[in-house]
Amino acid sequence: xxxVPLPALADNYIWLLHDDSNQAIVVDPGEAAPVESALRAxxxxxxxxxxxxxxxxxxxxxxxxxxxxxxxxxxPDDPRIAVATHRVRDGETLTLQxxxxxxxxxxxxxxxxxxxxxxxxxxxxCGDTLFSLGCGRLFEGTPAQMLSSxxxxxxxxxxxxxxxxxxxxxxxxxxxxxxxxxxxxxxQRLDEVAKLRAxxxxxxxxxxxxxxxxxxxxxxxxxxxxxxxxxxxxxxxxIARFAALRSAKDVFRA
Numbered sequence: 001x002x003x004v005p006l007p008a009l010a011d012n013y014i015w016l017l018h019d020d021s022n023q024a025i026v027v028d029p030g031e032a033a034p035v036e037s038a039l040r041a042x043x044x045x046x047x048x049x050x051x052x053x054x055x056x057x058x059x060x061x062x063x064x065x066x067x068x069x070x071x072x073x074x075x076p077d078d079p080r081i082a083v084a085t086h087r088v089r090d091g092e093t094l095t096l097q098x099x100x101x102x103x104x105x106x107x108x109x110x111x112x113x114x115x116x117x118x119x120x121x122x123x124x125x126c127g128d129t130l131f132s133l134g135c136g137r138l139f140e141g142t143p144a145q146m147l148s149s150x151x152x153x154x155x156x157x158x159x160x161x162x163x164x165x166x167x168x169x170x171x172x173x174x175x176x177x178x179x180x181x182x183x184x185x186x187x188q189r190l191d192e193v194a195k196l197r198a199x200x201x202x203x204x205x206x207x208x209x210x211x212x213x214x215x216x217x218x219x220x221x222x223x224x225x226x227x228x229x230x231x232x233x234x235x236x237x238x239i240a241r242f243a244a245l246r247s248a249k250d251v252f253r254a
Contacts, residue, residue, distance in 0.1 A: 001017050001018070001019055001099065001101065001121040001122065001123075002017065002018050002019070002020075003015065003016075003017055003122075003123055003161060003163065003205065004016040004017075004018070004038065005163070005202045005204060005205070006034045006035065006038055007034065007167070007202070008029075008030050008031050008034045008057075008061075009030050009031060009057055011166050011167045011168070012028075012030045012057050012058075012165060012166055012167075013028075013163075013164070013165060013166065013167065013202065013204065014026060014027065014028055014029045014030060014031075014034055014035060014061075015027040015028065015123075015125060015163045016035065016038055016044075017099070017101070017121065017123070018042065018044050018099060019099035019100070021099070022042070022043055022044045022045055023044070023045055023047050023098045023099035024039065024042075024044040024045060024046050024047060024099065025046075025047060025048045025049070025050060025096065025099065025101065026046060026048075026049050026050070026065065027049075027050045027051075027052070027118070027125050027163070028050070028051060028052055028058040028059070028125075028127060028165055029049060029058075029059070029060070029061035029062055029065055030056070030057040030058050030059070030060045030061060031060055031061040032061035032064040032065050032068070033061070035061060035065055036065075036068070045069075045098075046065065046069040046071055047071055047096065047098045047099060048071050048072050048073075048074065048096055049062050049065060049066065049071055049072070049073040049074070050073075050074050050075075050094075050103070050118055050125065051073060051074065051075035051076070051081060051084065052076070052115060052116055052117060052118070052125065052126070052127030052128070052129075052165070053076065053078075053111065053112045053114065053115040053116070053127050053128065054076075054078050054080035054081045054112060054114065055112070055128070057165075058127060058128070058165060059075075059081060059083060062083045063083045066083065066085070072085045072086050073085045073086065074086045074087075074088050074094060075087065075088070076088065076089070076107075076114040076115065076116045077089055077114065078112075078114035080114075088105045088116065089105060089107070089116075090105055090106060090107035090116070091104075091105065091106075092104075092105045093105070094118065094120075101120060101121050102120045102121070103118040103119060103120035103121070103125075104118070104119045104120055105117075105118065105119075106119060106152055106153070107149075108126070108129045108149035108150075108152065108153065109140075109141045109145045109146070109149060110129060110135075110136065110138055110140075110141035110142075110145045110146030110147075110149045110150075111127070111128045111129055111135075111136030111137065111138065111139055111140070111141065111146070112128075112139060112140045112141070113140045113141055113145075115127060115128070115129055115149075117129060117130075117153065119156060119160065122159070122160065122161060123160060123161045123163050123205070124153065124156060124160040124161065124162050124163060124208060125163050126153065126162060126163065126164050126165075127164070127165045128164070128165045128166065129146075129149055129150070129153070130150060130153055130162060130164060130211070130215075130217075130218075131164045131165075131166060131168050131169070131172055132162060132164060132168070132169040132172065132193075132203060132204050132206045132211065132215070133168075133169055133172035133173045133175075133176045133186075133189070133211070133214055133215050133216075134168055134169075134171075134172030134175070134176070134215065134217060134249065135150060135215075135217040135246070137246075137250065138246060143239055143242050143243035143246060144239050146242070146246070147220070147238060147239055147242040150217060150218060150242075153208070153218075154208075154212060154218050156208060157208070158207060158208050158209030158212065159207055159208070159209065160207065160208045161205035161206070161207060161208075162204065162205050162206050162207065162208055162211055163204065163205050164204055164205075167202065167203060167204070169193050169197075169203035169204065170193060170194075170197060170203070171254075172215075172249075173186070173189070173190045173193060174252075174254040175216075175248070175249050175252045175254070176214065176215065176216050177190070178228075178252075178254075179216040179224070179225055179228045179245065180216060180219070180222075180224045180225060180228070182224065183213075183214065183224065185210070185213035185214050186213075186214040189206070189210060189213075189214045216228075216245055217242065217245060217246070220238045220241040220242050220245070221238060225241065225245070226241065228245075229241040229244050229245070232244050232248065
């Protein structure tokens with residue numbers, strides 16, 4: 001399966017997946033135009049739309065794409081996603097015939113309460129739950145919920161490609177450096193990101209194993225993150241450490 005990030009809106013990525021017979025899936029189309037352009041340029045046939053959560057910058061183009069291509073829309077069980085034609089839930093497997101693909105559904109409350117991710121075909125389609133070097137803001141869920149969601153993702157195979165919803169890696173990396181300034185893997189990742197962005201290329205996808213080595217929100221039990229948390233009065237338990245990290249990131253400016 002070929003994995004293509006399509007820039008959209010201010011800093012979103014729509015994910016386009018297609019096989020060698022030109023059958024395609026699109027994930028979180030915040031607008032339709034970039035998808036239509038990519039389909040034409042690559043001579044692809046759209047077969048399905050997958051949605052991770054209800055925010056407009058992730059679903060805004062889904063209705064137009066469905067009208068134009070008569071395809072099913074898979075989404076979490078949330079009435080705020082009225083455009084959905086099929087609902088998928090935690091623990092279910094979504095099997096598509098064209099392109100031939102299978103995705104496991106994992107519920108990841110935190111950014112929103114009904115957020116889901118799709119795992120399969122070598123990718124983790126994670127919307128706004130996990131970002132490269134960061135995680136989503138807690139608009140609806142609690143720190144305990146988000147940490148549990150991230151821990152579920154952290155247990156997945158390390159070679160999965162993390163396909164997230166925004167180009168936030170540079171800003172996330174600046175914060176991560178304040179938490180783990182001596183993290184060699186983080187330094188290497190930031191050098192890689194700087195080169196990619198200088199060439200106007202996406203910083204994602206990255207592997208999950210890279211995120212486990214670099215992303216402080218996946219590393220609340222690491223010695224350096226715990227030391228940062230002690231300095232910020234939140235070393236007693238993982239949830240408190242995660243909450244301290246997320247609160248600090250919410251107000252971080254650099």
